[in-house]
Amino acid sequence: NTFEYSVAKEIIENIYNQLNIDLSCSEVYYITQCLLASKKLIDVSESTNKKHVKNLVNIILKEIHEKLSIDFTNDEYLIDGLTLHLNIALTRIQFQMNIRNELLETIKNDYPLAFQMGVIAGKIVEQYDNIKINENEIGYIALHFGAALSRNGIKENIQAKNIIIVCSSGLGISVLLKAKVEEYFHNRLNVIKVMPSYEINNQILDNVDYILSTVPLKNVKSDKIIKINRMLQKEDVENIENRIFHKTDTDLIEITTFFNKDNFYIDKDFETKEECINFLADEAIKKDLMDEMSKESIFEREEISSTSIGDLTAIPHPISTDTKKSFISILVLNKPIMWGDFLVQVVFLLNIEKSKASLWEPMFLKLYNYIKEKNGINSLLKNKSYDMFLKEFINFSQI
Template sequence: MRQRFVSAAPDRHGLHNLVVHTAIAIGRAQQGHTMTYTLRQTKHLEKAKEFDVATSIFEEIFRKTDIDVAAGEIYYLAQHLMASKKYIDGGEGADQKMQELVMKIIRDIDEHVNIDFSQDQVLIEWLSVHLQTAIPRMKFQMNIRNDVLEVVKSEYPLAFQIAVIASSVIEKEEKVSVNENEIGYIAIHFGAALNRIDIKNDMVIRRALIVCASGMGTALLIKTRLEAYFKDRIIIVGTVAGYTLTEEQIHSVDMILTTIPLPQFQSDRIIPIHHLLDNEELQQLEQRFYLMPHGIQGEITSFFRKDCFYTGRQFDDCQSILNFLTDELREKGLMTEAEKASVFEREQASPTEIGNLVAIPHPIYGDPPESRISILILDKPVLWEKERVQLVFLISIAKDQMASWQSIFLKLFTYLVKNDGVKEMLREPTYEAFIRNFTRQFNT
């Protein structure tokens, strides 16, 4: 995926874009259409050297072709030239600024979806390069078409979700609006990064903290045993003494492996180690943190519950639907008010309709106590954003189950869009029928 981004040489790409934008300006001039800019915008652009370059280009075009463009086209081309530059004035300062922004993005992603990209130098470098030109483009509100947007949204849902989180950081830090096409391009970088750290359909990565008394020898042995057994599926974030452990540290990882009692804390993430992680203890960890409960059937029924399956309802628009589904989860203690707001924020960033009468909304941020996917089958379709929707799946996933969510999402997408899932659900709108038919997809 990264090759798609870097395949063309930057100079050739930039020259091609310059020719395209110049041709667009000439075409507008010949058709009598004009670009308009405010007084404030024109004063800002006139101060830039790119304005002089754009003026020279159109003067030469007039001299050679006798085509005279409106003054607005000069501002338009100057705007494009400025957006094509490296961020600010280029050089090490720009590179450093972008890398700092990328690291903020990576920290935010780690906090919300429990995936750490901080050691991926390829991602840091190329996302920084991408943002150096993308952010000025956003500042000037220059639209860019993304021909692979729908593919990215449907085939790489986790990467797209991560890109939505990244875009919210960019909007906050840079005071710009990141549209859906730009989010799609950012998602390509994270899709490649996910492949590099080997998060596949059935891959789950857990974070562990080791707690010991004082000697580090025991902790080192436990760390070695964990890494040998789980390999790339576990990240040991550190080793601490019991008296220094904090609630914040407990909530930042999936498991606390301790050789000493910790009576001052009450958390199901604390796992006592009695036999220096012998094979039985390792297998217990495997069963608890990695294996699906009772096979795929257990995993599906842990996400999809009968008390979150709704039929026989009528709504006029997507706002009413989202309010209903999020309020239902809130009443069950499975969604906070902030997470509800995040569902609407996610919808505004990029509508979640996926075609074939289906929408799959979900929050940008959240870490509910239990993962849940609510299902609403409407009596009649409603207009979502651009398409009609009759089946709605509201996804609320705990961050330590993000990898499982990607697997479920891809199967759900295949079932609903590529197979006959929508017809089956509308023909037999019951929870039992859905579980039976959807589970069948995992055996194909």
């Protein structure tokens, strides 16, 4: 009964006439599904579900505000983007048109807070539309939240800094460098202009917050000058984060209070991830660190998308941050078990209370980097020592 069906029939007839290939009838319906899904890209206003999806987005944003204490309810750009995306995605899911997300692991591991928001959104969609949403779709939804976090500077809670870029190379490199800075830092850095080194003087220096320079500046000396490479490499981004936004200044004293020797367990012989989660959650409940609802939330989160991250490690956590107290439990198994697609021998149960929700992502990333860059799991498995782990983790976090 749709216009798209007649178009699909015409496409198949044309294929037969021009290529002499007779496609089966089922292909007509598949092409119709594709046309119905993609049509919303062209004209969302025609969608009869638009009002429903807009309402769904509002519910999602209220839930994120409630669970993570981050308010997106006035971000029209995010609202429009999510509405457009869900219009397409819901049709795709209803037709069981599977989609692969090549960025999924990167999103899960590099943007854990945005992915957590995607998980919350997925639960809302399942609850209101009675459809199962997989982690590939959640990953794409998470991209909208990741962009919103960067765009609004919510994660850093800072105002944009005015900067000048000094570049000795040609115009093309200068323009690319400016674009890369804006891409990485969005509205957190306001690039006033790109200038050659010989034009920089103390008066210009006084009128900006920082200068990013690809060359040594002989005329002026100041802590405001940050040396960078011409192509803005990973170490430059990290250096800018540390110098301008003090990214490494997450309160280490507070972070160390998340760990406690009483929550460090070794030499266990569990055989499934369910046994691991049950053990860690039940121990936390006994110590009045969390409740049964939070335990259920850990299993819900795990069902949506596996929390194993490779390197013999999993970092399970609840969907929401309703736990009574921030803590991280550590479980070291005697032998690895299958956890999703990876073998796991060390489990970090991560719980951060709502009042400290801003520490959720920095804490996850510190753990992730300790595991991946420091190769800390080898030390944990070899030494099985709480004191050595804490010392290594703190030292690594201060780098």
